[in-house]
Amino acid sequence: MHSVYQLDEVEALGRQGGITDHALRRFRTAFFKKARTDEECLAALPEAAREGFRAQVSLPQLRLAERHDSVRDGATKLVFLTPEGFRVEAVILRITSGRTSLCISSQIGCAADCAFCATGRMGLTRNLSTAEMLDQVVLSMRLLREEGRALRNVVLMGMGEPFHNEKALYPALETLRDPRAFYFSERRLLVSTVGVHAAMVRFVERFPHIRLALSLHSARQEVREKIMPTASFHSLERLRDVLPAVTRHGNFMAEYLLLEGVNDGPADLAALVDFLQGQPVHINLIQFNAFSGSPFRPVTREAREAFGVALRKAGFKVTLRYSLGDDIAAACGQLAGA
Numbered sequence: 082m083h084s085v086y087q088l089d090e091v092e093a094l095g096r097q098g099g100i101t102d103h104a105l106r107r108f109r110t111a112f113f114k115k116a117r118t119d120e121e122c123l124a125a126l127p128e129a130a131r132e133g134f135r136a137q138v139s140l141p142q143l144r145l146a147e148r149h150d151s152v153r154d155g156a157t158k159l160v161f162l163t164p165e166g167f168r169v170e171a172v173i174l175r176i177t178s179g180r181t182s183l184c185i186s187s188q189i190g191c192a193a194d195c196a197f198c199a200t201g202r203m204g205l206t207r208n209l210s211t212a213e214m215l216d217q218v219v220l221s222m223r224l225l226r227e228e229g230r231a232l233r234n235v236v237l238m239g240m241g242e243p244f245h246n247e248k249a250l251y252p253a254l255e256t257l258r259d260p261r262a263f264y265f266s267e268r269r270l271l272v273s274t275v276g277v278h279a280a281m282v283r284f285v286e287r288f289p290h291i292r293l294a295l296s297l298h299s300a301r302q303e304v305r306e307k308i309m310p311t312a313s314f315h316s317l318e319r320l321r322d323v324l325p326a327v328t329r330h331g332n333f334m335a336e337y338l339l340l341e342g343v344n345d346g347p348a349d350l351a352a353l354v355d356f357l358q359g360q361p362v363h364i365n366l367i368q369f370n371a372f373s374g375s376p377f378r379p380v381t382r383e384a385r386e387a388f389g390v391a392l393r394k395a396g397f398k399v400t401l402r403y404s405l406g407d408d409i410a411a412a413c414g415q416l417a418g419a
Contacts, residue, residue, distance in 0.1 A: 082139050084212040085112065086256050094137050100130050113262045116222035143169065143216040145224075159221060163189075163213065167206060170240055171217040173225065181225060182234035185217040187250060188241025193275045195296075196308045197338060199372040200240045208246040214253040218263065236271040238294070243272050244280035254288060267291045273336065276315040278323045285327045293327060294334040294365070295320070299344045300356035308343065317356065328360045338367045339385055341378040350388060354395045363398045 083090040088109075095105045107125035111117040119140045123131050146168070147160035155175025160168055172184040190203035214237075222232050235257060237243045243250050250272070256262045257270055267290040274281060275296050284293060299305040305312040327333055335357060339345050357364070366389050369379040380388075389399045 082137060084139050085141075086212055086215050086252075086262070088256070088259060088261050091138055095130075095134065098130050098133050098137075100126055100134065104130075109261055112219070114264070116219065116226040118223065139212070141212075141216040141219055143213060143220060145220055148224075157224075159217075159224070161217060161220065169209065169213065169217065171221060172239065173221055175230070180233045181230050182236060183218060183221050183232055184236050184239045185214060186239035186241050187214060187237055187243040187246050191241045192245060193242045193309070193311050195275065195298075195310075197298075197340060197369060197375065197377055199375075202374070203240075205241075205245075208249060209241070211249040211252040211256070214249060215256060218257070234269045234271070235265060236273065238271070238273040242275055242277070244274045244277035244284070247280055247283070251287065254291060258291075268332075271334075275309060275311050276320050277311075278315055278319045281327045282323050285330065289330045290332060292332045292334065294336050296338075297335045297353075297356075298338050298340075299349065300352035301344075301349060304344055304349070308340070321356065324357075324360050328362055331361050333361065334363045334365055336365050336367055338369055339380045339388060340369055341380045341384075343377065345380050345384060345388065350391055354392070354397075357397065358395070363400065364392055365400050365402050366392075367402045 083094060085091060092102075092105060096102075104126050108122055111122040111125045122140075123135060126134055142164055143161040145159060146162045147158075149158040149160075151157070155173075155177070157173040157175075159171045159173065161171065162168060167189045169186050169189060171186060174182040174184065176182065186209060188208050189206035191198070191200045192205040194201040194204075218232070218235060225232055237250070254270065254272075257265045258267055267288070271292040271294055272284065273294040273296060281293065281295075284291075296309075297305075298308060300317060302312065302317050305317065337344075337353065353364075366385055368385065369377055371377075371379070385401060389401050392399045
């Protein structure tokens with residue numbers, strides 16, 4: 082059995098079954114670009130070939146179990162179930178400008194155990210397969226099609242650390258950008274990492290034009306280790322060494338979650354400026370989204386704006402990110418399979 086996302090293998094199977102290239106293109110267009118249902122996609126194939134095709138090609142295996150729509154903004158949290166019953170969360174973000182983005186997961190749970198993230202409290206259950214990552218995209222696109230919306234951006238910022246699952250991540254990105262499949266512009270794809278430095282270099286070498294976001298959150302080693310345990314071995318020193326390589330294409334962002342009394346002081350600001358000085362980087366200042374049991378508090382809006390002004394004066398491009406979906410536990414750091 083081959084996954085529908087294994088494009089070369091599916092083409093070979095189709096030809097062996099007497100399906101013309103034209104019919105296969107109709108199927109792929111219905112599945113990847115028009116977000117049709119499984120039955121509608123199979124109807125693009127010759128009737129005599131459908132049963133054999135479906136017996137050899139697996140279509141989406143995830144099942145949509147729950148949908149939660151924010152009453153405050155344009156966010157929707159989707160809870161999918163794997164065949165064995167594990168929960169996987171993805172978030173649709175309908176931006177007021179009209180753009181629609183999708184945040185997908187790469188793992189069930191996460192081993193990074195960042196103190197400010199509910200996903201880390203889960204621990205790691207297992208990696209998602211390439212097909213399970215892409216199922217989130219397909220099923221979300223089908224939902225959006227019913228609204229008359231098209232998906233513009235796909236970001237891997239959901240449950241899990243993508244670079245702890247490189248084996249499945251890279252084929253997923255290849256399929257997302259493949260003209261035969263989704264054909265997303267590379268500028269519309271983004272991968273976020275806690276800072277797996279060697280994997281960051283491998284990623285940029287393979288995908289120089291896909292955006293990369295580093296969850297930095299502190300440029301002081303002792304502070305970063307307290308809130309991000311992985312910082313003890315993915316140290317700031319090692320990250321500094323790889324910055325020239327990973328920033329050279331201009332697709333690099335640094336994510337900085339401001340936590341009151343933790344990483345928001347003058348020393349923190351100075352360390353951040355020093356760490357990123359001279360790098361072509363866009364800094365995103367993110368608000369903290371509370372979850373049950375968290376000891377942290379967000380800074381005030383005024384404090385976050387002042388932090389951003391100081392960074393701009395230091396010469397950086399800065400965006401203040403306002404989270405969507407915090408009323409449905411769908412905002413950054415709140416995904417926990419519940």
